[in-house]
Amino acid sequence: MAPKSIPDIVIGRLPLYLRALNFLTAEGREITSSQELGDRLGISSAQIRKDLSHFGEFGKQGTGYDINYLRQQLRDILRVEHLWDVVLIGAGDLGHALARYAGFTGRGFNIAAVFDNDPEKIGQTLGNQEIQDVAKLGETVRSQGIKIAIIAVPVNSAQDVARALVDAGIKAILNYAPITLTVPSGIKVQHIDPVVHLQRMTYYLSQ
Amino acid sequence: MAPKSIPDIVIGRLPLYLRALNFLTAEGREITSSQELGDRLGISSAQIRKDLSHFGEFGKQGTGYDINYLRQQLRDILRVEHLWDVVLIGAGDLGHALARYAGFTGRGFNIAAVFDNDPEKIGQTLGNQEIQDVAKLGETVRSQGIKIAIIAVPVNSAQDVARALVDAGIKAILNYAPITLTVPSGIKVQHIDPVVHLQRMTYYLSQ
DNA sequence: TAGATTGTTAATCGATTAACAATC
DNA sequence: TAGATTGTTAATCGATTAACAATC
Structure with a gap:
């Protein structure tokens, strides 16, 4: 049998499972069930069991799942067991918020460098990074072997930045600019665009 | 025949179509095709035509779509023809970035009020709003008939805020806190959680 | 043991795609 | 007209769910 490839949509749910397990741990819980996880996430228990079954058997009949064990397994599957270095491009309001966000480290990511093209900003400190000239982007990404980038620049330069990132060897981009990026x-x-998310809800609003 | 309800997944793509059409307009274009739109968005032309066909016939055989007309139709469908007032809860780094974001107005949304629970922040100006005490949230939402909220508070208070919003009559919530909210x-x-988005990509990274 | 919950199968359900008549 | 592209149908493809044997 060929090694069946896992559907993207399944991978997309795993981070939600992991996040819910982190919560349960924070609440001091040690065991959970597909039913409980599903209730919390608005997903059927069958779907959770099916999703997990793509990767192995992590539970015990009659008991459920050991939360710590399943967390560990999901972190392994998602490869967030170690910290990934991430470059952030754009030191505007959003870049500021991202650079100072405390929630990355505990979940697998580290902002390793911040770039901007504004001479006023270059050299200033943001989070625990000095803002660098975006012209040095390729050099830094290559020399540090960084694979992940976050784009937080204005929409008109986002596609150019994406091109530069790909040229430099970046393999994954989280794009906050409101444009669908074209990449190889x-x-x-x-993509994260708050307006897109808001527009997905207004359709359903009666007034 | 019963009025067939439109799949959520179709509604979810319409804002992307609208955004792409805005781009084409900015480029001075007047006509496009399902093929061109699909190429830009990484979606098949058949899917775009199928999605649009749920709502009517907006194109012309042999020619394609009048961009302005289709934009207008999509704005009508998504109900973003007029501005929606939105309340923002949380005036931290992210709240700052959102309150000052210039991209809402042109696409259907207006930050009408900003709330925080920090006495230091209450009374300060953010964007073009004065930060209000979160205790007055319900009052403002009710008196202004606001239906949409953005949550940008720390994770430990997000669920409480969501409850208060629902009690006040909010019907749509864009949640930036890294937790799956439970609502009626x-x-x-x-939900927008950058770490979830990053974790959806690391699975595919070889190293 | 009795009760509970998993992992998995088969059935159902829904979404996407290919293809083409209609027609601009 | 000839060429192009829509709107729509039917076929394909894939995802979700229900159900239950296995088993802790």
Whole structure:
């Protein structure tokens, strides 16, 4: 049998499972069930069991899942057991918020460098990084072997930045600019656009 | 025939179509095709035509779509033809970035009020709003008939804020706190958690 | 043991795609 | 007209769910 590839949509849910397990741990819980996880996430228990079954058997019949063990397994599967270095491009308001966000480290990511093209900003300190000239982006990414980038620049330069990132060897981009980026196949992109999310809800609002 | 309900997944793509059309307009274009839109978005042309066909016939055989007309139609469908007032809860780094973000207005949304629970922040100006005491949240939401909220508070108070919002009559929540919110059925929620998005990509990274 | 919950199968459900008649 | 592209149908593909044997 060929090694069946896992559907993207399954991978997409694993971080939610992991996040929920972190919560349960914070609440002092040690055991959970697919039913409980599903209730918390608004997902059927069957789907959770099916998703997990792509990767192995992590539970015990009659008991459920050991939370710490399943967390560990999910971190392994998602490769967030060690910290990934991430470059952040754009030191505007959003870049500020991201650079200072305390929630990355505990979940697998470290902002390793921050770039901007504004001479006023270059050299200033943001989070625990000195803002660098975006012209040095390729050099830094290459020399440190960084694979992940966050784009927080204005929409009109986002595609150019994406091109530069891919040239430098970046393999995954989290894009906050409100534009669908075009990248070569094999490069992963995730988009965050608050307006898109808001517009996905207004359709359902009666007034 | 019963009025067939439109799949959520179709609604979810419409804002992307609208955003791409805005781009084409900015480029001075007047006509496009499902093929061109699909190429830009990484979606098949058949899917775009199928999605649009749920709502009517917006194109012309042999020619394609009038960009302005289709934009207008999509704005109508998504109900973003007029501005929606939105309340923002949380005036931290992220709240700052959101309150000062210039990209809302042109796409259907207006930050109408900002709340925080920090006495130091209450009364200060953010964007073009004075930060209000979160205790007055319900009053403001009710008196202004606001239906949409953005949560940008720390994770440990997000669920409480969500409850207060729902009590006040909010029908749609964009949640930036890294937790799956539990809300009554009929309330729409969209989640944005950068770490979840990053973890959806690391699975595919070889190293 | 009795009760509970997993992992998995098969059935159902829904979404995407290919193809083409219609027509601009 | 000839060429192009829509809107739509039917086929394909994939994801979700229900159900239950296995078993802790």
